[in-house]
Amino acid sequence: MYDKLTAWLRLSAERIHEEATALTALDRAIGDGDHGINMDRGFAAIVATLDETEAPIAEALNEAEASATLLRTAGKRLISTVGGASGPLYGTAFLRAAGAIAAGNGRPAETIVAALEAAAGGVASLGKASPGEKTMLDALVPAAQAARAAIDSGADLAAVVAAARDAAEAGAVGTIPMLATKGRASYLGERSVGHQDPGATSSALLLRALADVASD
C-alpha cells in the first residue's frame, strides 16, 4: 500500500500540474481564479518533501504506519502551502484518511474505503457542508459511497477505486447545474449555476490518479 500511495501522490502532482490552468479557469468563473495555482503549489510541496524524506517514512514500524505517516505528512504540507479554503479542507481530508489507514485491518481494499469515508467526513465536518452545495463533497461523498457499495459486493481493490473514480467524475460534472451555497461561489447566487465546481473537479482528478495507480 505504501508504494502505491507514494506513486499516487507523485502522479497526482503531475496531473494537478498539467490541469492547473484548467482548474484555475473553472475557479475564475465562480471563484477568484487561484484553485489550480494553489493546488499545484501544494502538491509540488508534497513531492519536494517526499524527495527529501521518503526513506525515513518508509522505514517506519510497518506498512500501515508508514502509509499513515505518508498521508499525514502530505496533509500537513497541503495545510502549510495551499492556503484558501482548499488548504485546510484537503489537508483535513488527508489527515483523516491517514487516521483510517493507521487503524486499518491490513486488507487494502477495505482500508481504502474507510480512508475515503474518513476523508469525506472530515471535509464535511470542517466545511460544515453537505452534498448538493456545489463543493468538493459532491465528488468525495459519491466516491466514498460507491467504494463502500463496491466492496460490499465483493469487488477487489482496483474495482473499488475505479468505482470511486467514476462516481467522483460523475459527481464533479453533476455540480454544473447546482446553485452554490458554500464558499466563494455562493456570493454569485444564481450566476454559479452552469459552471463546474473547481474543488469537485480536483477531487475527481485525484481519484482518477488513484484508480490508475491501483490498476497498475
Added chain:
Amino acid sequence: MVTTTNAMKKLLNRVEDIVPESLAGLAKAHPDVVKIDAANNVVLRAGGPRRGKVALVSGGGSGHEPLHGGFVGLGMLDAACAGNVFTSPVPDQMEAATRAVDGGAGVLHIVKNYTGDVLNFQMAAELVAGEIEVASVVTNDDVAVQDSLYTAGRRGVGGTVLVEKIAGAHAEAGASLADVTATALRVNANVRSMGLALTSAIVPAAGTPTFELGDDEVEVGIGIHGEPGRRREKLSTVDEMADWLVEPIVSDLGIGRGDKVLAFVNGMGGTPLIELYVAFNSVARILEGKGIGIARSLVGSYITSLEMAGFSVTLLKLDDELVRWWDAPVHTPALRWGV
C-alpha cells in the same frame, strides 16, 4: 472607454516573488514602523511585543494593499499575515505572528469572513490553544451577499479597516482582551459596505483578468478577490451608481435622519483619487438628502483588489466612543495622525 489591458504589464521581477518583495519594500520604506518576518511573510510592528497590551493580528491574501500590512503600527495592528495573491494565508503564518506579538494580555484575531480565512485562522488558534489566549472577531459587513443559510455568509470588506483602527486604538489605551473584542464586535455590528467594479483585476500568477466586463458594463456587489459580483449593470452616472451602493447600506443598517456616520469611500486600486472624490460628493449628497450627518470620513484606496477600477462605500454608525477611538493617534504605513 477601454477595459482590457496588456495582461501582464505589471511592476514585477519573478511572479513567484511578488509577495516577499512587496513586504521587503514595505519594511524598507517604513523601517521605524514595521519589520518583516520573511520566513513566514508576516509584517510585524517594529519594537517587538508590548507587555500588557492586547495584540491585534490580522491577515489575508495579498493584493489588497494597504490591507493588512499597511495597517501595522501604533494604534492599529501588531501583525499582518500575507498570503499569496487573493489566497488566504496558512495557519503556520498566524501561529508565528501570534507568538511574535503576544505581550501577555491576549491576542485578538481580526478575520474577514471568507471560508479560507476563517478556516486557516481557526486552525492557527488551535495551534496556540492553552499557551496564548486568542479571541477572534470575524468581519462581515458586505450587504451585497444576502445573509442567509444559503451562502457562505456576508464577506468582510471595507468595514474591516474601521474595525482594525478602532479596536487598535482601544488596545493601545491598555484595555483588556474582552473589552477590545467587544469594541471590535460593536464596530462590525454597526458598519455596512457595498462595492462596484468598472474593470476586473489580473492575478499575476494567472496572467488574465478574473472576469470579463464590457466597455459599458459594471459589476455590482463585488468582493475584493476579483470574483464576479451579484449582478451586472450598464455604466451610469456616479450619482446613480453611488445610490445603488448607499441605499442597501442605509436600509440594512437601519439609519436615518439625525444619525451620524463615518463615510468611507474606498478605491479598488485602479480608480484615481479625483474620481473617488467625485464619488464621495455623490455619497454626501445622498446622505444629506436623508438627514444623515457625516461626522468623519475616509477617502482613498485602503482595501483594494490589485488594479481593479471601482469603488466601495462603507458607512459606520457613530457614537462618541467610536469617534474617540477613530480620532486616537495612529502611526502605520497607510494611516497616520495624532503622532
